[in-house]
Amino acid sequence: MSTHTDLRRGPAAPPRFTAAERLALAVLLTANFTLAVDFSILNVALPRIGQDLGFATAHLQWIVTSFALCAAGGTLFFGRVADVFGRRRLFLAGIAVLGAASVAGGLAQGPALLIVARVAQGVATAMVTPAALSLLTTLFPEGRIRTRVLGLNGALMAAGFTTGAVLGGVLTGAVSWRWAFYVNVAVAAAVLVAGPFVLTGGRAQRRPRLDAPGAALVTLALVAVVYGITAAGESGWAHSGAWGVLLAAAALLVVFWLVENRVSEPLVAPSVLRRRNVSWGAVAGLLAFATETALVFLLTLYLQDVLGFGAVAAGLALAVLGTGTVIGGLAASRVIGRIGARRAMVAGFVVQAAATLPLAFAGESSGWIVPLLVLTFVGGAANLVVIVGYAVTTTAGVPDEQQGLATGLVTLSQQVGITLGTPLLSAVLAARLGDGLLPGLRLAMGVDAVICLAAALLVAVALRTPDREPGRPASSAPARSSSR
Structure with a gap:
């Protein structure tokens, strides 16, 4: 990778990327764009999916909620896994999970398999997103270069949310909602072919122990937060189910903080x-x-x-x-x-x-x-x-x-x-x-x-x-x- 000497030329010099950096950027930004699309691509298709697979109307929200629960719940855990076991390795593993889950979702003939596929897509998102972002922040030094890269990433992710809603409607109307899953398979295959050759990203020289109690506590807490917020949106903020889950999430977070201040190698370093x-x-x-x-x-x-x-x-x-x-x-x-x-x-x-x-x-x-x-x-x-x-x-x-x-x-x-x-x-x-x-x-x-x-x-x-x-x-x- 280049040394980015343009950082020393003052504000007038535009950031430049080497050919290798452009390839790495293309792979990482393509993956993040695809994950942003996944957040919204099925929203328009929910009624059709319900008709085709026999979902009760009241249960359609789980197609979205199951994805969100896993995507948010595993984020901190996999962010730390990326630091310990290697960002590149976790990124490629997550892309492979995304591809396999998307095949399962596209082939689903009933609600159970579709929900399993969406859970796996959420886990893949929790694996890929922090790994991809940490690859970007370590491949490109802090300063104008990194700011430009994060700007490109933000622009593409914003475009992904909008594109997902439009693409989901077009695919559902013109072909089938199943192609909302199959698009991911094509992207995953391309990233898995190119990624090993263009991405670098080592792991820590000394592999610390992964904080299993902390990982379990924070994952349960984050799942409870997302579930409680979702329940509040459906039943109202005064509903006991929503408040009960959110209070449980708060208690889990307090216990998590106490654990992190006592273990020698915490999942989330308080510092x-x-x-x-x-x-x-x-x-x-x-x-x-x-x-x-x-x-x-x-x-x-x-x-x-x-x-x-x-x-x-x-x-x-x-x-x-x-x-x-x-x-x-x-x-x-x-x-x-x-x-x-x-x-x-x-x-x-x-x-x-x-x-x-x-x-x-x-x-x-x-x-x-x-x-x-x-x-x-x-x-x-x-x-x-x-x-x-x-x-x-x-x-x-x-x-x-x-x-x-x-x-x-x-x-x-x-x-x-x-x-x-x-x-x-x-x-x-x-x-x-x-x-x-x-x-x-x-x-x-x-x-x-x-x-x-x-x-x-x-x-x-x-x-x-x-x-x-x-x-x-x-x-x-x-x-x-x-x-x-």
């Missing part, structure tokens, strides 16, 4: 969590994902149930938001390079809030569609600046041997944020439904804007970055080799 850029960066990422994914849910209701748009037209309108997120991801590296990751996150949250707040006054007239498209485009772009900023911040200053853990926290905040946002603002919406759908939507979108402003204040006050702002060029620092 890493005490880094304010890691802990508060992950919180900021959670809020960024929660606010934007919840807004997409609210806008879907507004476009179809208030303005009367059909599903296809509503999807095209939301694609404008998706386009904004892609552009925001591509522009994030320049923004962060100019003002630093912390300031970029504060500015991004403020702009996102400013773009969301007018939607709290949306009316029933179809004339609202133009300002809605403009506002969601701007808000989506700002949101991706925050997301790239938190990925840069959370991994900054962390030793290479702990990058799997740091990127596991990045991935965890993403998945919990996606899971948390919609049920939280659904509860706000439900509180005003007695006055009608539009007043409820207005209140929920106003709350979304307030959360963005609160997140901006939180980042400004609580977040502390390493001595040199992540993403800012270091004109005098010697370049660090990216080879591993």
